[in-house]
Amino acid sequence: MGALFRFVEVRCKGSDRVHTFTLHAGEMRLLQLASGAEKNAMIDSAIGVTLCAEGDIETVQGERRFKKIAVKATLGERRQHNEPLPVIWQPVHSSRHVAWVAADGGLISNLRIWENVTLPLWYHDRREVMETEQSIRHSLGVLGLKQDEFGEFMIAQPDSMETWQRKLAGLLRALLQKSPVLVVDATLFDDVKARLAGCWMLALESYAAEGRAVLVMSDRAMTLPCEKIE
Amino acid sequence: MKNPLLLMQSWLGMQGLFVRDSVLLFGQVLHALPAVIKWPVRRTLLKQLYFTGIQSVGPIAVMGFLAGLIMVMQVSNLVGRNELLTLQVLIWTVVRELGPLLTAIVIVGRSSSAIASELAAMQVNGEIKDLKRMGISPVAYLVVPRMLAMTITSSVLTFFFQVVAIGTGMLVTAWNIDVSLFGEIGHFFEMISYLEIFAALLKSVCFGMLMSLVPCYYGLTVRHSMNDIPVAASRAVMRSLMAVFACDGLITILLF
Numbered sequence: 008m009g010a011l012f013r014f015v016e017v018r019c020k021g022s023d024r025v026h027t028f029t030l031h032a033g034e035m036r037l038l039q040l041a042s043g044a045e046k047n048a049m050i051d052s053a054i055g056v057t058l059c060a061e062g063d064i065e066t067v068q069g070e071r072r073f074k075k076i077a078v079k080a081t082l083g084e085r086r087q088h089n090e091p092l093p094v095i096w097q098p099v100h101s102s103r104h105v106a107w108v109a110a111d112g113g114l115i116s117n118l119r120i121w122e123n124v125t126l127p128l129w130y131h132d133r134r135e136v137m138e139t140e141q142s143i144r145h146s147l148g149v150l151g152l153k154q155d156e157f158g159e160f161m162i163a164q165p166d167s168m169e170t171w172q173r174k175l176a177g178l179l180r181a182l183l184q185k186s187p188v189l190v191v192d193a194t195l196f197d198d199v200k201a202r203l204a205g206c207w208m209l210a211l212e213s214y215a216a217e218g219r220a221v222l223v224m225s226d227r228a229m230t231l232p233c234e235k236i237e
Numbered sequence: 238m239k240n241p242l243l244l245m246q247s248w249l250g251m252q253g254l255f256v257r258d259s260v261l262l263f264g265q266v267l268h269a270l271p272a273v274i275k276w277p278v279r280r281t282l283l284k285q286l287y288f289t290g291i292q293s294v295g296p297i298a299v300m301g302f303l304a305g306l307i308m309v310m311q312v313s314n315l316v317g318r319n320e321l322l323t324l325q326v327l328i329w330t331v332v333r334e335l336g337p338l339l340t341a342i343v344i345v346g347r348s349s350s351a352i353a354s355e356l357a358a359m360q361v362n363g364e365i366k367d368l369k370r371m372g373i374s375p376v377a378y379l380v381v382p383r384m385l386a387m388t389i390t391s392s393v394l395t396f397f398f399q400v401v402a403i404g405t406g407m408l409v410t411a412w413n414i415d416v417s418l419f420g421e422i423g424h425f426f427e428m429i430s431y432l433e434i435f436a437a438l439l440k441s442v443c444f445g446m447l448m449s450l451v452p453c454y455y456g457l458t459v460r461h462s463m464n465d466i467p468v469a470a471s472r473a474v475m476r477s478l479m480a481v482f483a484c485d486g487l488i489t490i491l492l493f
Contacts, residue, residue: 127372
């Protein structure tokens with residue numbers, strides 16, 4: 008299996024630990040980090056929103072070339088990130104190669120669920136409505152939602168939903184993007200019924216089995232059915 | 238007590254930073270303008286056009302009607318039964334100044350505070366960061382459609398205000414001093430110049446940009462505290478109004 012995601016001596020701000028590993032197609036692995044802050048910093052670096060303090064994070068693009076999405080910060084860039092500048096000036100250089108599942112769903116509160124779910128999909132790509140609808144129906148079934156609940160779920164506002172429903176919407180949004188690499192915050196599985204968590208794990212496993220990779224990041228020891236990165 | 242000169246220096250420095258950051262944000266908006274072809278951005282644009290434009294038609298119509306009525310009554314008291322002078326004053330005030338300015342004040346009151354608080358709430362809830370994590374530029378997705386919608390809305394509503402105010406003024410004049418309404422309309426088109434139309438259009442476009450840029454700036458620069466949301470909204474309204482009046486003064490000095 009080809010390599011999809013490579014961490015080379017990556018260290019995040021405020022952490023002493025250095026991580027080096029490669030994620031291959033078909034793999035789902037768990038990276039345990041020391042604290043919540045380190046986990047968040049690592050997720051941001053993995054997605055490409057911020058720079059890591061040291062090391063390189065590389066992704067494989069379509070033509071199988073590695074491309075750096077987060078590089079060692081230069082002095083000027085470090086100064087920019089350390090200073091309390093307005094958030095709007097921070098560069099957005101997220102890679103479509105890596106999708107992300109938030110612990111709490113990461114939904115936008117003034118959009119309905121269907122708008123939230125299709126937001127990154129239709130922002131980055133032109134997809135047919137029918138095709139998207141079919142994918143959503145299929146994914147919702149896989150994620151353990153009953154078919155007669157689909158309509159009500161999709162038109163609901165995030166504020167009116169329960170925690171597990173928001174998490175489900177966040178997971179659905181990430182799965183629909185079909186990015187080669189999926190970064191999952193392991194807190195997603197907290198406070199979720201065992202049956203549902205089992206469905207979601209199966210969905211992530213089958214996502215990885217389709218030639219993609221899933222990287223689960225946690226800030227404490229968890230018993231998830233995936234190989235741990237030492 | 239601190240040295241007043243140092244306080245003044247600090248205040249001027251803050252104003253300078255505000256102007257610099259606003260100009261930078263405007264540059265980012267121009268750079269992100271092509272994103273308007275993306276479906277989610279277009280959808281936000283349509284929502285903003287509805288909230289800022291369609292829902293403001295009623296208040297603008299009422300204000301235009303009252304402004305035209307008051308203006309004509311006051312001018313008639315001042316100049317007597319002089320149809321041409323009354324019309325000239327209407328053009329000077331409504332087309333050149335009151336139209337763009339009063340429309341801007343209504344839009345600032347309705348929409349600028351709403352934009353600032355909406356974006357500030359998104360910032361406090363971490364939704365702006367969530368957008369970035371999805372690879373979506375907050376400027377492209379949030380600021381571009383708001384600025385476009387406010388600019389379009391400001392121009393259209395200014396024109397609407399002017400039509401209502403001048404129409405009311407003409408009707409009242411025609412009824413008050415017993416002259417032909419069609420004659421008045423003819424005189425109006427003879428008197429109004431292209432420069433006045435251009436000035437009104439330029440003002441409304443500039444006001445629209447300022448009224449959206451300033452609240453977006455204040456909304457997005459909020460830190461992570463709920464207390465900052467009302468502060469951002471109030472600052473956005475005050476600063477938007479100041480920016481609009483300053484811009485109005487500048488354009489008036491340059492053109493007339």
